Amino acid sequence: MEPLTFDYEDLHLRVDRGVFEQFGAGRSELRVPLRWLGALVHYRKPDRPGQLFIGTVRDLGAPLYGTDPGAxxxxxxxxxxxxxADEPLFRAYFAEVARIADRRVV
Structure with a gap:
């Protein structure tokens, strides 16, 4: 199976053989097993752009992509x-990642 990738501006996301990787120009890289992965685009104000968060979840039963920063x-x-307007692009990518990992999205 080919790696599943997603590119947005200078961010490159990749899933291959059960591992998620995040690469960005001038930023540190992140490697996380899919069973620990958590991601979300968090909006503080409805009329402002959101912030992308990617990392590990406390509870392995938590959604892979969701709306709770406390997770x-x-x-x-x-x-x-x-x-x-671009959040659906991230949701679609992480929904596919969740399918591969046999996890859910919110």
């Missing part, structure tokens, strides 16, 4: 904002 044990936040 994270560790997270990294790439230094860019996600406009509300």
């Amino acid at each position: 994270f044990q560790y997270s990294t936040s790439p230094a860019f904002r996600v406009p509300a």
Whole structure:
């Protein structure tokens, strides 16, 4: 199976053989097994872009992609904002990642 990738601005996300990897220009990299992965685009104000959080979840039964920042044990936040119109792109990618990992999304 080919790696599942997603590119957004200078962010590159990749899933291959049960491992999620995050790469960004000028940012640190992140490698996480899919069973621990958590991601979300969090919006503080409805009319403002959201912030992408990717990391590990406290509870392995938590959704892979969701809306609860408190679910994270560790997270990294790439230094860019996600406009509300682009959130469905992230949701679609992480929904496919969740399917591969046999996990759910909110």
